[in-house]
Amino acid sequence: MKKIERCYNCGKELKEGQSTKEHIPAKTMFKGYDSNYKANRITVPSCFDCNNEYSRVDEEFRNMIGIKARRKENDIITEKSVKSILRKDPCKSRLRYDMEGNVYGVEFNEKDIIDYHVKNFKGVFYYQYGYPLPDCYDITVNIDENDYSDFTLCTIGYLKELFNWKCSGHEDIFKYCIQPYRLGVINDSKKDLLLEEDEKVIVGGLVYNQEHAALVYAVRKDYLTEIEKIVTNEVLL
Numbered sequence: 001m002k003k004i005e006r007c008y009n010c011g012k013e014l015k016e017g018q019s020t021k022e023h024i025p026a027k028t029m030f031k032g033y034d035s036n037y038k039a040n041r042i043t044v045p046s047c048f049d050c051n052n053e054y055s056r057v058d059e060e061f062r063n064m065i066g067i068k069a070r071r072k073e074n075d076i077i078t079e080k081s082v083k084s085i086l087r088k089d090p091c092k093s094r095l096r097y098d099m100e101g102n103v104y105g106v107e108f109n110e111k112d113i114i115d116y117h118v119k120n121f122k123g124v125f126y127y128q129y130g131y132p133l134p135d136c137y138d139i140t141v142n143i144d145e146n147d148y149s150d151f152t153l154c155t156i157g158y159l160k161e162l163f164n165w166k167c168s169g170h171e172d173i174f175k176y177c178i179q180p181y182r183l184g185v186i187n188d189s190k191k192d193l194l195l196e197e198d199e200k201v202i203v204g205g206l207v208y209n210q211e212h213a214a215l216v217y218a219v220r221k222d223y224l225t226e227i228e229k230i231v232t233n234e235v236l237l
């Protein structure tokens with residue numbers, strides 16, 4: 001029996017002719033790179049709606065990467081980004097100036113950037129496990145580059161020390177690690193852990209262009225409710 005194909009993002013069943021391919025991360029991230037960087041890029045099945053929905057978000061993220069990029073390979077992406085930003089914002093209201101009137105930065109829509117990471121997290125989840133992330137998970141994204149809290153450092157250590165990271169196309173452009181989050185686990189072989197049926201927390205590290213990173217947590221909604229109850233009880237005691 002043929003396996004039912006589903007959209008990596010909304011989970012909708014895709015009948016024949018309804019499936020499109022979504023690149024993870026978006027193809028815009030590979031502009032200006034030669035074919036060595038584009039081999040084995042990840043694609044996942046997507047419905048038309050989800051595929052269309054993300055093109056604006058893809059562009060916003062590419063623009064942010066382009067503006068921040070410092071490496072020579074990124075010249076084309078930077079040029080495209082500057083054009084795109086000026087086209088979408090002819091009044092230059094998103095540019096930020098210093099006291100002398102020089103541009104020092106561009107403001108980006110944080111929600112778009114967060115959505116971009118959620119999309120890629122769901123994409124690599126589908127690619128790794130073969131089905132969409134179930135609805136029973138809530139997703140949170142941490143993009144705070146100045147977050148040195150114990151919890152965040154612990155999460156980064158967990159992913160970096162216990163597992164092998166993978167990439168889409170080339171690790172300079174996108175590398176990732178997605179695993180169940182089980183503290184205290186020993187994993188000398190660095191193999192991927194299999195998901196339990198009621199896995200409480202799944203965590204993903206996403207690194208783009210060696211310059212921008214996100215930690216994404218998918219937490220089971222019933223587990224969140226459980227934690228909330230414990231916390232509330234502790235406060236009451």
Ligand SMILES: [Zn+2]
Pocket residue numbers: 007008009010011012046047048049050051
């Ligand atoms: Zn969809």
